[in-house]
């Protein structure tokens with residue numbers, strides 16, 4: 490009889506410990522879900538083009554030195570972005586080249602960058618519409634057109650020849666840059682890299698033709714800049730006007 494009541498007491502104690510442990514776990518979780526707000530903070534909403542550029546430069550410096558930060562890919566983070574929506578602080582127009590992924594290059598995480606990637610970082614109505622959506626609807630203060638060293642799309646355009654399927658539509662977009670550089674009389678071995686730079690400028694010019702972009706730039710709410718990625722060093726050089 491005595492043994493039986495001791496066993497019962499033991500069972501009660503085990504149950505109590507389990508319940509206490511669970512309540513502590515849940516109590517520990519509660520403050521986290523309360524602090525994880527679903528509203529964009531003022532900090533998120535008031536990022537200027539200069540702030541945005543600084544964040545990209547700092548992120549790229551971390552990437553170059555291989556000291557990238559650990560990204561929050563938790564369920565809570567995904568839920569926040571799902572409920573509150575996205576507030577990307579920069580729009581990055583870059584080449585589809587697998588060696589040029591903006592999120593990695595700028596050491597950013599979920600919800601930070603609005604990326605438009607297309608071979609040769611060219612602008613067409615669909616990519617322009619995507620940019621307009623990001624700057625007008627999501628309030629991104631900075632558009633970066635990022636070309637890169639040794640871009641295959643520019644190389645193919647420079648070399649000419651057959652462009653099967655729809656590849657010709659990319660070549661047609663890049664052609665004016667190559668032709669302009671060739672006509673400028675630069676040395677033949679410089680045409681390739683200079684055409685890449687020129688192609689970046691052309692993309693910026695096309696973006697700035699958008700009345701939505703034009704208005705935001707005029708009101709000081711938006712900047713459009715060019716940049717070039719170095720495949721070997723990993724460094725992004727922001728181009729001056």
Ligand SMILES: [Zn+2]
Pocket residue numbers: 584585586608609610637639640641642643
């Ligand atoms: Zn490329």
